[in-house]
Amino acid sequence: MTYTLDSFGPEFWRTPGEPNVRLVNKRPTSIEQALWEVCFDGWAQITERFFPNRLPQDVDISEIMAIIRETNTCSNLDSPVEVWIDRKGDFKIKVYDVR
Secondary structure, X not given: OOEOOOOOOHXXXXXXXXXXXXXXXXXXXXXXXXXXXXXXXXXXXXXXXXXXXXXXXXOOHHHHHHHHHHHOOEOOOOOOEEEEOOOOOOOEEEEOOOO
16 A cells, blocks of 8 residues: 655655754655755666666755655655665655654
8 A cells, every 4th residue: 555745744745954864763854855865876766767868966955855745756755764665665764754
């Protein structure tokens, strides 16, 4: 069973302050942070799938976030929330509770 992301607030999407700071504990608390934590190989796979004619470093996180908003799907509602990037669920990221 899957769920929509409609029940999550703006903090779930974007981290207040500096979102592109690397996390020490690797427990992202927003979609934006989780995307910053994707390894280069993972980022290359994601960008190749959605932007096949562009280099990975030329794709902005906001473009992937727009795809996630359109997909609007997660696997669960408890922490960590597994957020789907694509409609088939081939690409997912995990977002943890702030606590």
